[in-house]
Amino acid sequence: xxxxxxxxxNDIPLRGAxxxxxxxxxxxxxxxxxxxxFAVSDTCPHKQGPLSEGIVHGQSVxxxxxxxxFDLNTGQAQGADEGSIPTYPVRVEGARILLDxxxxxxxxxx
Amino acid sequence: xxxxKIVVIGAGMASGRVLENLTDAAPDQFDITLFNAExxxxxxxxxxxxxxxxxxxxxxxxxxxxxxxxDRGITCRFGEKVTNIDTAAKIVTGPNGDVAYDKLIFGTGxxxxxxxxxxxxxxxxxxxxxxxxxxxxxxxxEGNKVVVxxxxxxxxxxxxxxxxxxxxxxxxxxxxxxxxxQLDEAAGYLLRKSLEGKGIDIKLQANSKEIVGEDGKVKxxxxxxxxxxxxxxxxxxxxxxxxxxxxxxxxxxxGRGIHVDDQMLTSVEDxxxxxxxxxxxxxxxxxVAPLYxxxxxxxxxxxxxxxxxxxxxxxxKLKVTGCDLFSAGDFAEGEGREDIVFRDPSRGVYKxxxxxxxxxxxxxxYGDVADGNWFFQLIKDETDIDEMRExxxxxxxxxxxEASDPLSxxxxxxxxxxxxxCNGICKGTIVDAIAGGATDLAAIKATTKxxxxxxxxxxxxxxxxQVTLGDEFEMPAAASICGCTDHTHxxxxxxxxxxxxxxxxxxxxxxxxxxxxxxxxxxxxINYYLLSDWPIEYQDDPQSRFVNERKHANIQKDGTxxxxxxxxxxxxxxxxxxxxxxxxxxxxxxTVKVTGGQRIDLLGVKGEDLPNIWDDLNKAGMVSGYAxxxxxxxxxxxxxxxxxxxxxxxxxxxxxxxxxxxxxAWTPHKLKLGVSGCPRNCAEATCKDIGIVCVDSGYQISIGxxxxxxxxxxxxMCSVPTEEDAMEVVLAVTQLYREGAKYLDRIYKxxxxxxxxxxxxxxxxxxxxxxxxxxxxxxxxxxxxHDPWADHVxxxxxxYAPMADLTLEAAE
Numbered sequence: 001x002x003x004x005x006x007x008x009x010n011d012i013p014l015r016g017a018x019x020x021x022x023x024x025x026x027x028x029x030x031x032x033x034x035x036x037x038f039a040v041s042d043t044c045p046h047k048q049g050p051l052s053e054g055i056v057h058g059q060s061v062x063x064x065x066x067x068x069x070f071d072l073n074t075g076q077a078q079g080a081d082e083g084s085i086p087t088y089p090v091r092v093e094g095a096r097i098l099l100d101x102x103x104x105x106x107x108x109x110x
Numbered sequence: 111x112x113x114x115k116i117v118v119i120g121a122g123m124a125s126g127r128v129l130e131n132l133t134d135a136a137p138d139q140f141d142i143t144l145f146n147a148e149x150x151x152x153x154x155x156x157x158x159x160x161x162x163x164x165x166x167x168x169x170x171x172x173x174x175x176x177x178x179x180x181d182r183g184i185t186c187r188f189g190e191k192v193t194n195i196d197t198a199a200k201i202v203t204g205p206n207g208d209v210a211y212d213k214l215i216f217g218t219g220x221x222x223x224x225x226x227x228x229x230x231x232x233x234x235x236x237x238x239x240x241x242x243x244x245x246x247x248x249x250x251x252e253g254n255k256v257v258v259x260x261x262x263x264x265x266x267x268x269x270x271x272x273x274x275x276x277x278x279x280x281x282x283x284x285x286x287x288x289x290x291x292q293l294d295e296a297a298g299y300l301l302r303k304s305l306e307g308k309g310i311d312i313k314l315q316a317n318s319k320e321i322v323g324e325d326g327k328v329k330x331x332x333x334x335x336x337x338x339x340x341x342x343x344x345x346x347x348x349x350x351x352x353x354x355x356x357x358x359x360x361x362x363x364x365g366r367g368i369h370v371d372d373q374m375l376t377s378v379e380d381x382x383x384x385x386x387x388x389x390x391x392x393x394x395x396x397x398v399a400p401l402y403x404x405x406x407x408x409x410x411x412x413x414x415x416x417x418x419x420x421x422x423x424x425x426x427k428l429k430v431t432g433c434d435l436f437s438a439g440d441f442a443e444g445e446g447r448e449d450i451v452f453r454d455p456s457r458g459v460y461k462x463x464x465x466x467x468x469x470x471x472x473x474x475x476y477g478d479v480a481d482g483n484w485f486f487q488l489i490k491d492e493t494d495i496d497e498m499r500e501x502x503x504x505x506x507x508x509x510x511x512e513a514s515d516p517l518s519x520x521x522x523x524x525x526x527x528x529x530x531x532c533n534g535i536c537k538g539t540i541v542d543a544i545a546g547g548a549t550d551l552a553a554i555k556a557t558t559k560x561x562x563x564x565x566x567x568x569x570x571x572x573x574x575x576q577v578t579l580g581d582e583f584e585m586p587a588a589a590s591i592c593g594c595t596d597h598t599h600x601x602x603x604x605x606x607x608x609x610x611x612x613x614x615x616x617x618x619x620x621x622x623x624x625x626x627x628x629x630x631x632x633x634x635x636i637n638y639y640l641l642s643d644w645p646i647e648y649q650d651d652p653q654s655r656f657v658n659e660r661k662h663a664n665i666q667k668d669g670t671x672x673x674x675x676x677x678x679x680x681x682x683x684x685x686x687x688x689x690x691x692x693x694x695x696x697x698x699x700x701t702v703k704v705t706g707g708q709r710i711d712l713l714g715v716k717g718e719d720l721p722n723i724w725d726d727l728n729k730a731g732m733v734s735g736y737a738x739x740x741x742x743x744x745x746x747x748x749x750x751x752x753x754x755x756x757x758x759x760x761x762x763x764x765x766x767x768x769x770x771x772x773x774x775a776w777t778p779h780k781l782k783l784g785v786s787g788c789p790r791n792c793a794e795a796t797c798k799d800i801g802i803v804c805v806d807s808g809y810q811i812s813i814g815x816x817x818x819x820x821x822x823x824x825x826x827m828c829s830v831p832t833e834e835d836a837m838e839v840v841l842a843v844t845q846l847y848r849e850g851a852k853y854l855d856r857i858y859k860x861x862x863x864x865x866x867x868x869x870x871x872x873x874x875x876x877x878x879x880x881x882x883x884x885x886x887x888x889x890x891x892x893x894x895x896h897d898p899w900a901d902h903v904x905x906x907x908x909x910y911a912p913m914a915d916l917t918l919e920a921a922e
Contacts, residue, residue: 006913013653014653019912021914022917034294057625
């Protein structure tokens with residue numbers, strides 16, 4: 001994998017998210033309470049709500065439009081809702097967040 | 111047989127253990143010389159904290175005294191700093207001459223890390239490392255002030271030790287909770303609470319800026335937010351780093367520490383290193399267990415036996431009386447990991463186990479650590495815990511236990527805790543009444559008046575009945591806030607006031623939350639309750655708010671936002687209208703709509719444009735209209751006496767005044783007001799949450815209207831003669847609603863529960879209480895009456911843009 005530096009972990013609010021624009025669409029990069037970082041699609045499969053604006057609890061996010069809840073590890077919708085969002089490899093080195101370049105380029109997405 | 115010559119540099123815990131092992135196993139095989147820069151032999155450094163606390167003396171913690179060294183034939187060269195090492199000739203030089211060696215052992219340990227703040231070299235700035243530091247701290251007593259930088263293991267032990275001596279101690283920690291490397295947030299919260307109970311002041315997320323001195327001596331620590339903390343002594347306990355200077359001079363390979371292999375051999379033949387000065391496989395060491403392992407491996411190697419050092423899972427305990435905590439293994443959340451959380455608020459107990467597959471990988475405990483070593487063993491042995499999973503958290507003795515008890519928070523309340531706020535009834539009074547024969551809710555109401563007024567504490571009174579009577583009382587079922595808790599909204603509100611609870615962490619722990627940090631249902635509610643009951647003490651958490659309130663704009667179905675500037679009382683000017691028109695053009699706003707609240711809505715603004723359009727509107731004198739909030743929306747007015755031939759009072763003027771004073775206030779649900787200048791009611795005031803209808807004799811104030819899913823006419827609350835009275839009544843009833851209602855109940859729903867009679871008693875009849883309510887509202891507004899748009903433009907405009915744009919890079 002080749003890793004791209006997308007920014008500092010402190011640029012994301014604790015229990016919050018920021019978006020990164022990529023060739024495969026907007027990706028939401030989440031930071032949970034114990035400073036874990038997850039990268040998933042920003043788009044809810046239900047009505048395309050922006051997941052980066054949802055409330056982050058544990059390792060889950062709740063979509064701001066209709067309260068679908070997704071597990072950030074697997075991208076699976078929780079509870080009665082059915083659906084999933086793509087997840088992307090991401091890691092933290094020191095305070096820098098690195099995103100896998102290949103998985104967010106158009107070639108691999110096609 | 112000639113003895114093998116061993117030279118040891120540094121008399122610390124690791125090298126001390128090497129000497130013990132060697133001389134025990136082969137008393138006559140070695141000729142040992144021990145150098146130490148400190149003028150003394152080996153003592154148990156980790157027991158310095160009990161010495162500081164006065165639980166032990168220096169003599170108690172000496173591990174090797176003069177007789178011990180003499181007995182074992184070890185030549186001591188204490189107080190001598192090694193000046194040169196020749197690894198080719200195998201000679202070590204000290205101030206009092208050379209010593210030849212066959213094997214050389216580095217045990218140089220570590221040095222405390224001193225943050226190079228301005229003033230760090232002042233007299234009275236010390237680390238916490240050796241006996242001298244400890245003695246310096248022991249010289250402090252009542253009347254002295256000490257600041258400790260660092261909320262880790264060592265810093266807290268230092269703080270607690272000095273606090274026990276009557277010193278006024280403040281701990282300054284840069285992170286959001288104490289001991290963040292060993293504890294999670296919940297355990298950190300309990301630890302903080304317990305240390306605060308010992309009189310230690312704890313400042314989290316605090317950045318030190320400079321140390322202020324006077325005549326070369328420390329006087330105070332300045333934080334970057336301008337806080338000045340006066341002190342007579344400043345202790346830096348922010349970490350250690352391996353002492354590698356001597357090893358580097360001698361030509362050993364070093365990184366963070368002196369590089370060693372599994373046999374503790376350095377990069378140079380016959381030169382070994384052990385303890386805190388080494389780096390093994392990328393890791394350096396600060397806890398005692400691995401140091402002893404290293405010492406054992408090194409002794410075996412020198413004795414010609416096969417041995418290899420393996421890094422193991424570690425556990426930590428804090429040596430502070432009354433703070434029982436334990437952590438072991440890895441307790442970060444991660445893919446495939448599951449948590450088991452147990453909280454017992456009545457005993458201040460928190461336990462969390464982290465399970466991966468069928469194995470326990472981490473444990474954090476606070477308050478009850480009796481099972482710590484059992485869990486630690488399960489982690490180290492990688493025991494398959496599948497069979498005991500259900501009951502695992504209850505420990506080895508407990509098989510077949512019961513689930514945690516939702517009543518324990520109520521059981522734990524002291525007798526003087528206030529249950530009924532309206533009538534000032536404490537738990538003790540209710541318990542006494544139960545003992546006196548009042549065994550159901552009606553009897554409690556009749557004998558104590560508890561829950562007889564607004565009724566929001568009914569759930570709690572019932573719980574007191576159940577805790578006191580046990581099975582004799584049958585509990586009516588009530589809906590809890592969400593799956594995270596068994597408590598109802600009303601119970602949580604009451605307990606936040608009476609316990610008191612002033613942070614989300616406190617609510618989760620003390621009320622036994624079943625999840626780590628709540629969910630999208632309870633978080634906004636708890637955030638509201640805390641900021642409404644503790645406006646000064648609690649800081650609003652935007653991450654616990656729905657997107658609209660976090661971003662101060664309404665999210666639309668396509669992910670764009672709507673922007674609504676305030677038009678005070680529905681009055682605008684040509685220049686404001688021009689600025690709105692210009693903004694609509696500049697940001698390609700697709701829809702401009704006049705709202706029912708007498709203002710203009712710009713719909714379809716892109717998220718990243720928000721700070722820019724706000725800035726433009728701010729410059730034209732407009733502020734956020736809070737059209738997105740569970741808070742004051744608008745005060746709708748008619749033109750009143752200014753223009754209308756029927757107008758009886760200045761309804762527009764009153765509307766503007768009310769909107770200005772209520773602007774920015776958060777309420778359980780949205781709050782809409784209307785002021786009509788005469789009973790023709792053109793401002794439709796009688797279907798608002800609070801409506802005022804002006805008449806010749808003054809102002810009729812009514813509440814509880816709605817024109818949404820339910821349509822309701824307001825109920826008259828009172829008539830007052832002056833505008834001043836009207837304002838005070840509105841503020842008081844707003845505050846009563848803010849303090850008592852369930853989150854997401856509009857005024858009419860709240861009114862249905864508490865009743866108009868009770869509201870009148872509080873706001874209309876009791877003038878003193880009216881004034882007190884209005885004063886509490888105004889106190890809260892000192893924090894919240896402001897324009898969030900201007901704040902965001904100034905402080906966090908960059909957070910609205912994407913963090914990175916990879917659309918170009920990825921294409922390359």
